[in-house]
Amino acid sequence: MKIKVTTKNDVHIIKIEGAIKAGNEFELGEKIEQYIKKGNVPKFIIDLKKVPFINSAGLGTFLNIYKHIDGLNGRIVFANLNSDIENLMEITKLASIFEIYKTLEEALESFEY
Numbered sequence: 001m002k003i004k005v006t007t008k009n010d011v012h013i014i015k016i017e018g019a020i021k022a023g024n025e026f027e028l029g030e031k032i033e034q035y036i037k038k039g040n041v042p043k044f045i046i047d048l049k050k051v052p053f054i055n056s057a058g059l060g061t062f063l064n065i066y067k068h069i070d071g072l073n074g075r076i077v078f079a080n081l082n083s084d085i086e087n088l089m090e091i092t093k094l095a096s097i098f099e100i101y102k103t104l105e106e107a108l109e110s111f112e113y
Contacts (some may be wrong), residue, residue: 003031011043011111015105017050020058029061032066042074045107049080059092066098075099090092 001018012035020028036042046062048054054062062076069076077099081089089095101107 001027003028004037005031007065008108009111010040011045011108013045013047013108015047015050019053019055020051020061021053021055022057025055025058025061028058029065032065036069036072036074042069043111044074044076044077045070045104045111046078047080047104047107048078048082048085049104051057051085052082054085054088059088059094062098063094075111077101077107077110079104 001024003091004015004017005062006013006015007057014032018029021052032044035044044065051070054080077086078089079101080103086095086100099110101110
């Protein structure tokens with residue numbers, strides 16, 4: 001799994017490449033936590049365009065990160081889910097918790113107030 005972080009305005013864009021599975025979900029959580037600064041309202045887009053698979057541990061990591069960011073009045077949204085991951089989000093009811101956008105552009109626009 002590769003993780004690339006870019007920032008546009010004050011929104012961190014996390015682009016992930018490869019499957020999110022046992023063992024590497026910790027790396028993902030640590031990488032995102034690095035960008036949560038004290039005193040700032042965290043804003044993240046998780047781009048899953050190049051992620052073919054997420055296991056339950058990966059979903060748990062996203063849920064923990066969501067709770068942390070939500071507790072800081074921040075926002076984390078998801079973009080570019082393939083149909084398998086979209087179905088997984090529906091089945092696990094996480095689609096009702098997470099904000100999910102079809103494209104990265106739509107996700108970025110959602111941060112423009």
